[in-house]
Amino acid sequence: MKNLLEVDIKVPNQTKYLRLIGQIGEDVAGALQKFNDSDPEELAYHINLVLTEAMANAIKHANKNDPNKDVHISINLTDDQLWIRVYDQGQGFDISSADMQTPDPELDHGRGVFLIRSLMDSVKYRRCKKGNVLEMYKSLRTSCDNHSVE
Amino acid sequence: MKNLLEVDIKVPNQTKYLRLIGQIGEDVAGALQKFNDSDPEELAYHINLVLTEAMANAIKHANKNDPNKDVHISINLTDDQLWIRVYDQGQGFDISSADMQTPDPELDHGRGVFLIRSLMDSVKYRRCKKGNVLEMYKSLRTSCDNHSVE
Amino acid sequence: MIVTSKDFDKAVVMSIEEERLDAHNSNELKSQLMNLFEEGKSNIVIDLQHVRFIDSSGLGALVSGFKNAGSREGNVKLCGLQKQVKSMFELTRLHRVFEIFPSEEEALASF
Amino acid sequence: MIVTSKDFDKAVVMSIEEERLDAHNSNELKSQLMNLFEEGKSNIVIDLQHVRFIDSSGLGALVSGFKNAGSREGNVKLCGLQKQVKSMFELTRLHRVFEIFPSEEEALASF
């Protein structure tokens, strides 16, 4: 599978950059001509959202809001596969503890990992060279398999 | 000078991706709160344009429209400096031969390098590891030097 | 964060004049709601018509307002949800927590 | 590339229904203009009101149409330029080549 599109981004560990990262995710979605069963705006929203959730967790929980740290994000798109990786410099956490149950509707937090898991096909969190990476994968194959890039 | 923002992109050597690259350039411009003497929309347009012109030249003149080649683009933004680099896999050319004179208004081509030079503070074209790079620099320092990133 | 508030007989309508509600501005939404509670206003309609994007922390700020209003015998109701925003409430089952109305008028009439 | 054409007594108005005119679609603009010339239509108003972005190859396609029209005793005039698009014509001195009008009506009246 040829790698069609690779976007690597390094931004300061600050929430004001969430908008930029989400926007770039929407642009990448816009480069897809045919979509998964979802409509184009929905896919753009979902990519924006998982990037925003993963980056916000890296900023808050892993990098402890230290503005001198960085968040590194990579987006890889082929004809029918989307990979998003968000790297943090924290101590890590056990993602299996955040289970797939719908979060308690009365809680004012704790919906980020749930949303990511709901919208992506597979989610892994593992150690890597300089910290940890949240690795999210989504198949973009249509039912009739006539998917292509614009 | 701390590197605030780094975006690295690899796309297939196809003009249909010009829009995506230009759009990402506009997003990066949008992350700047205060601007050069220009207004925000103007700076966004200029970044979109120089990316589009440089990438179109890499696709057409260097990579000879070969759809299996790639174009590699890097955008670096600090508080007051913008660097844009566009890498091609061609045989290179002598950029000094494209001089600073306004192109003949009757010609239907030959305005790309002129526009890039008009809008950026410095432009260099040189050999690098796997080909050539067009390196464009712009200072974002305001007259009163109170520039900052949003 | 830009927020405008209008006082009506039965409730305050707070309109979020932002395209995006995320971890960068959701704390400010929480504190804007707190200000209203401290002024004794606990029946609130939040107009989301300008919000194109909401993340989990934006949802969380709304839940926190909802709980605070409840503890003061008030309520937080929502209106003007765009399609994608609405689907976030459905995905997280929050459409069963909040009363959601198409328009400000309908939300106000329900108090 | 989406382009709509309307025939008037004195000229054809060709409206570019694209946000962006760049090296990806400028050749198509050239050939759409060629089609009109081959139908014997050489007085043309190009309405750019929807074009938010134009690059050097978009400008080049317009110049090529202008020269072709001239060689057929016709003219290509422009209308509806957005602010940033207009500034590209000024930077490249093409505002001295083309007659540029605020509206389609004014462009048509000038033939």
Ligand SMILES: Nc1ncnc2c1ncn2[C@@H]1O[C@H](COP(=O)(O)OP(=O)(O)O)[C@@H](O)[C@H]1O
């Ligand atoms: N990158 C990370 N590094 C460390 N801990 C994390 C990371 N991402 C998530 N977590 C942990 O998982 C929990 C659940 O995350 P999430 O579902 O996004 O909810 P929230 O961030 O609102 O608490 C967090 O409270 C945090 O303890």
Ligand SMILES: Nc1ncnc2c1ncn2[C@@H]1O[C@H](COP(=O)(O)OP(=O)(O)O)[C@@H](O)[C@H]1O
């Ligand atoms: N990356 C490149 N590799 C090889 N030649 C180039 C490259 N960029 C520009 N050129 C040369 O410089 C000339 C001027 O480029 P430009 O001003 O963009 O005009 P145009 O592309 O319309 O001819 C081109 O015609 C080409 O010969």
